Structure formats: C-alpha cells, structure tokens
Amino acid sequence: MSKLKDLPVIDSPTAEPCCEPLAEHSISTADAIALAPAFKALGDPIRLQLLSQIASAPEGESCVCDLECGFEVSGPTISHHLKVLREAGLITGERRGTWVYYSAVREKMAALAALLITESSTATA
Amino acid sequence: MSKLKDLPVIDSPTAEPCCEPLAEHSISTADAIALAPAFKALGDPIRLQLLSQIASAPEGESCVCDLECGFEVSGPTISHHLKVLREAGLITGERRGTWVYYSAVREKMAALAALLITESSTATA
DNA sequence: CGTCTGTTTTGAAGTCTGTCAATCTAGAAG
DNA sequence: CTTCTAGATTGACAGACTTCAAAACAGACG
Secondary structure, eight states: OOOTTTSOOOOOTTSSSSSOOGGGGSOOHHHHHHHHHHHHHHTSHHHHHHHHHHHTSTTSEEEHHHHTTTOSSOHHHHHHHHHHHHHTTSEEEEEETTEEEEEEOHHHHHHHHHHHHHHHHHTTO | OOOTTTSOOOOOTTSSSSSOOGGGGSOOHHHHHHHHHHHHHHSSHHHHHHHHHHHTSTTSEEEHHHHTTTOSSOHHHHHHHHHHHHHTTSEEEEEETTEEEEEEOHHHHHHHHHHHHHHHHHTTO
C-alpha cells in the first residue's frame, strides 16, 4: 500500500507483508502486548499517585489506610486501583493483621523505564 | 476516613486533609494529572509498537506509509493512534511533500523513564 | 460467639476508548 | 484544472474503564 511506484514492485505476497522489515528493529507484537498493560496501569492520575506514595514511603511500603487519605475518591475505588496496579505487577500486597500493606515492585518499574530509555537512545546514533 | 481513633482528631478542614503529609514525599496531584496521559498513551500495544518503530527507525523518523505495514488495523486507526501519541507529546509529525514523517520526542520519553527510576530508587535508601 | 473496623468484591450507571466505513484535505502528477 | 495518492477527520458502535453504593470478607476485640 505504499511507494509502489518507486520500487521494483516485487509480487511476492507470501514473503514480507509489503515493505522493509522495519518491525524487526523494534519491540515485537508479543512484547508490546505484554508491556502495554503496565503502562496502561500508570495511565491514571490516581494510580500514578498511589504508586508514587507507595514507592516513596519511609519503609518502602504503605498501608491502605494511609493511601486512602488525600484522595477524593471512595475506599472501594482506591481498592480497585490498587488491584489494577497489583495485576499489572507494579505493586504487591500483604496482609498483616488488620491492615494491608503494599510495596512497589521496583524491578517492574525499572524494566519499563529501561524500555523508554532504550527506545529513546537506540536511534540517537 | 482512617485512624481517627489513634490521632488527636484535629478538626481543621482548612489545613491538611486528614493524616500526615505523605503526598509531599511523592509526586503532586497536578504532576500526576500532567504525566498520566503520556503513560496512558503508551498503554496500548499498537501505540507502543508505533513509538518503538518510530524511535528505532534508521533516520530517527518514520513515514506513515511504513508504519501502516505490519499492523492488522486499518489506516484510520493507525492515524488515530498517531494522533494520541502526538497529543501526548511523545512524537511529532511533519509533512514533506506527499508523505508525513513522525519522529520520537526523546525528551518526553526520558522524562517518563526518569520518573519511574526516581520512584523506584527513592525509597531504596 | 458476636461485634467492630479495615479492605475487598459485586452490581450498576455513566464515560471513555478502539475500531472501521465513509468522507474530506493536501500535495503531486498529468 | 483535473485526477490520483497519502493521511486525517467524522460518525457510529461495541467493549472497556471509572466510580460509587451496597454487600461480603477477614482479623481483632470484647
């Protein structure tokens, strides 16, 4: 569907899709599908703040009772967002007695950051 | 909404919300609102691949005609996703003659990565 | 055991998002 | 000027997301 006039017009529909294998230089579809949910989880201001508070907590973990303060949403909503972050692999929750404590998964956060840095520096050459 | 029994129950609605100023240690609500859209833009596999292809292109930029290859979605859908990435400040588009070329905004990508690295290393101490 | 508090789950309403078909715009070519 | 191609826009629809009220669940405490 592109530049068919400037090229030899190779008629091999069984080979490459239509143009140069550009996709080889970047992440695969499978990787994109695997990584997108984590970014999507960060795509909400409340979740971004929740993760920020958890990651920057003194002990490296935060109680839900502390997290619920400072937000204008109800408790169940916070719980929902925490679940999203948990399912995205960005935080882990642990129940200790009455309260539940969440801590950030720094590996995951670093992996996402590395992807952005890699992408932003690969083509700088 | 929490720990009201353990605390002096300060009744000053004009001052802090309810508990310790935890939010001060992490990003502000305004920052969260400002940064979340960029992460949200990355929260789609197709957009993640688009940005990856653009950022890793030989010249640092990609023509839409090249980008549309390798995806199972229609042209308008690609155009829509490029618009989302553009409005998120992750890419910029430029028309040169017949074709439109997109290039990645590495500053923005690095800023998002830095946020994740900061968040993941701040509490490591 | 019964109750109280903290947290999660469920159900429902409203909004947003991803996708395509159809249409429109911008530049190149004749 | 007309026509053609590359992209973008519009309109519409199905599905997902955010949110809260209500209910359920899990420990602690009496």
